[in-house]
Amino acid sequence: MKHRRVVIVGLVGFIAIAALGAALFRSILFPPGDSRSGTMQDMPGMDRPRDESGSPKASEAMPDMEGMQQQAENAKATESGMVVVPQERLQTIGVRYEPVTVRPLEKVVRTVGRVTPDERRLAKVTIKFHGWIERLFVSATGDHVKKGQELFTIYSPDLVATQEEYLLALQGRRQLGESEFPEVARSSHELLKATRHRLHLWDITDDHIRDLERTKQVTKTLPIHSPITGTVIRKEVLQGTHVEPGEELYTIADLSHIWVLADIYEYELPFVKVGQQAAVTLSYDPGTVFTGRVGFIYPTLDPKTRTAKVRFELDNPDDKLKPDMYANVELRVDVGARLAIPQEAIIESGHKQIVFLHHGGGRLEPRLIKTGVRTGEWTEVLEGLKEGDHIVTSANFLIDSESRLKSAVDSMGGMGMK
Known part of the structure; x- marks a missing residue:
């Protein structure tokens, strides 16, 4: 019991000494009669500037009205859907602005x-009768030829027989053309005409027919000429080969x-x-x-x-x-001339196109637009902007990311996660 009493007396004494020390410390910090003794603002190291009477200066005593006004404007801008980014932050991420203008556009x-x-300057060389190539004058692909130049000569029994028929028809007309019998004269004329027509159908030129009439000699071979001036881009013929009607021999372009x-x-x-x-x-x-x-x-x-x-x-x-x-x-x-903005100013979001309008003071408004013609660096704006609007033309994705992050944080605060 004696030991317990000693402990209680010691504890009471310790509490009394602690209370006396606290009172002494407070009297030193806040002398009696000082009205500021109960305020945090007048603690050592937090004194405000005062005038001669000892009262706080008006400029320091009143709250920062400009700051409060700016905060109110920022809050209002945020509520209206704008993104508020400090000017220092905009400068750090390299944001640039540009006015919307009407400019001439060129689509490339x-x-x-x-x-x-x-295709209009392309020709194919074929024949309309069968025969054998006797001589080949243009023998390589890539050769350049002129219109009327001889390509090859061909021997055809049908061609030889037709020439002989033509000479006989020509002789018969001379003998029977003045006959006293009209039917005989007309028949000789029609036979000569039919034989000449057959030569024309085989693409025998009038020059060859006149030579035949003049020389009265049947030629064994017939020369075939180039129909146009150009380059041989395909050749399917060799000397001595047999060719059939309609077979493609040359292609000239x-x-x-x-x-x-x-x-x-x-x-x-x-x-x-x-x-x-x-x-x-x-x-x-x-x-x-x-x-x-x-x-x-x-x-x-x-x-x-x-x-x-x-x-x-x-x-x-x-x-x-x-x-x-x-x-x-x-x-x-x-x-x-179209209302246009730089392509880099547009943020593609699915089927939507978004730009940021600059309203000053770090206030940026996301704006949906409708675009038209795209010409490389520039994009036509059909709806959502007007000439003279100031838009952000660089660092858009950084602003968009920051605005999405702020929106996520705000939504978390609304759920009690401040």
């Missing part, structure tokens, strides 16, 4: 085409004017019109530019590639463009 359509001969067949995507077809000029270049020689024009837009679409054939026609000096070459085609289309 680029594609790759294949060089092919002009005039390559001074050629076609380039290119595929154009269906969404670019509205910009392509017949008669438009196009620049054609080769990948290994981009410095040489050939100027052509749109000659024809084919009426069908490839269901797999969703492209349509477009024919570009152009001159081919020195035959530099060869059939089956690949060529780059560039078509520039002036679409006129």
Whole structure:
């Protein structure tokens, strides 16, 4: 019991000493009569500037009204759907602004085409009777020929027999053409006419027929001539071979004017019109530019590639463009003056296009827009903006990410997760 009493007396004494020390410490910090002794603002290290009478200055005593006003505006902007980002943050992420303006737009359509001969300047050499090639004057693919130049000579028994019939018909007309019997004279004339017509059907020229009439000599072989001036791009004949009617012997193409067949995507077809000029270049020689024009837009679409054939026609000096070459085609289309913004200013969100309007003070408004023609760097705006609006043209994704993060945090706070 004695030991327990000693412990209680010691504890009471300790509490009394602690209370006395606390009172002494408070009297030192806050002298009696000082009205500020119960405020946090007047603790050491937190004194406010005072005037001569000892009262706080008005500028320090009143709250920061500008800051409060800015906070109110920011809160109002946030409630209206705007994104508020501090100016220092905007400068850090490199945000740039640009006014919306009306500017001339030029649509550039680029594609790759294949060089092919002009079908209107293509000729095939065939014969209409059977025979044997006696002599071959143009014997290699790639040879250049002129119109009327001899290609080969051919022997045909049918041709020899027809020549003989023609000479007999010619002799009969001379003998019987003045007959006193009209039927006989008419028959001799009709026989000569029919034989001449058969030679014409076999593509025997009038020059050969006149030579036959003049010399009265049947020729064993008949020369076949080139129908056009051009280049032999296919040859299927050899000297001494037998050929049948309709067999293709030569294909000759005039390559001074050629076609380039290119595929154009269906969404670019509205910009392509017949008669438009196009620049054609080769990948290994981009410095040489050939100027052509749109000659024809084919009426069908490839269901797999969703492209349509477009024919570009152009001159081919020195035959530099060869059939089956690949060529780059560039078509520039002036679409006129349109309300346009930079392509980088648009945030694609599914089927929606969004831009950020700058209202000053770090306030940014996301705005849905409807776009039209896209011309590389620029995009036409159909709805959602007007000329003079200031929009963000860089760091849009950073702003969008920050706004989405802020929205997520706010929604968490609304669920009691502040």
